[in-house]
Amino acid sequence: MNEEISRRLREAAEEHRPDRARIVARLEQRTVAPAVGHRRPFIALPGRRAALAAFATAGILATGGLAVANIVAGPAPPPRPTAPVVPPATSPTPSPGSHPSSTAPSSASPAPSLGSSAPGTAPSASASSSRPTPQAGGRVRNGPVWSEGALDGHSTIYWAQSNLVLGVTQPLTSLTVEMRVAQTGAVRNTGNWRTLPADDFDVTVQESEGVLVYRWVLKPGRTVPPGQHEFASQYNHATGVRVTSGDTYRVDAQASGGAFALRGTFAPAR
Structure with a gap:
């Protein structure tokens, strides 16, 4: 130009x-x-x-x-910002033997068969239900006295303990408790005890006519206070679960209202 x-x-x-x-x-x-005169305008x-x-x-x-x-040219437009380039997301390749987070290895264990239990654990209810249902040993009541007999749960196949619970609602001035353990083979006395004071009773243990008899007799002048008391006899027996069908007990008591007698049997161990 x-x-x-x-x-x-x-x-x-x-x-x-x-x-x-x-x-x-x-x-x-x-x-x-x-x-002197008027100046004329200048003419170029x-x-x-x-x-x-x-x-x-x-x-x-x-x-x-x-x-x-x-x-025509106009102002130069400002440089257009360049969008950052984002690399496509890629999923990590699992290493051999690894498990994806969305799935977990199954930890379910096969259910144990009924009647079995793991070592050191108590047997399940289904296993304990295999024990025979008690047919005897229920509570017996007469006036101010009631009683209930059962084989102790800690008994073994070589040794057993028979328990008798005695409930009293009035003071007793006379009391005789007798347990009769049937001689089923190798039955031998190993001891006895009671929750009442030992000095209040005369205790004897003897075998007669195929029965081991434990007897507690309240001494004269002593009384049994109201409450719940327990008597126990201990003995060895032939190997096996103790069968209590031939074991019995007898209670004779005297209170202000008269004399009261109870008879019962021992339920199997629970």
Whole structure:
């Protein structure tokens, strides 16, 4: 664009032909004019007017060209931000032998068969239900006295203990407790005890007619207070579970209301 303007200016300057006669006449007129008078407005010479017009045209063309160039080109747009490149998510490859988190190895164990129990644990209810149902040994009551007999749960296949619980609601002035353990083979006395004071009773143990008899007799002048008391006989026996069907007990008591007698049997161990 600047080269085009320069070229046109040169061509205009070369084509211009100044009017020399007119220029000389103007100079002579100014020389002979009176010193004082109205100054006439300055009239630009044709050559100067052409030069000024050329320079003005060149300036307008240059300014317009630059403006057009700026309008056409316009401000450079700001650089567009580049979106960050995110690598695609990949699932970790499980190592051999590992388990995914969504699944877990089954920990269910086969249910134990009925009637069996792990070492050191109590047998299940189904196993204990195999014991025979007690047919005897229920509670017996008569007046102010009641009694209940059963084989102790700690009995073994070699040794047993027969327990008799005695309940009293009135003081007893006389009491005799007798346990009869059937001789089923190798039955031998190993001891006895009671929860009442030992000095209050005379105790005997003897075998008679195939029965081992334990007897506690309250000494004269002693009394049995109201409450729950216990008597026990201990003995060895032939190997095996103790059968209590032939074992019995007898209680004879005296209170202010009269004499009371109870008879019963021993339930198997629970």
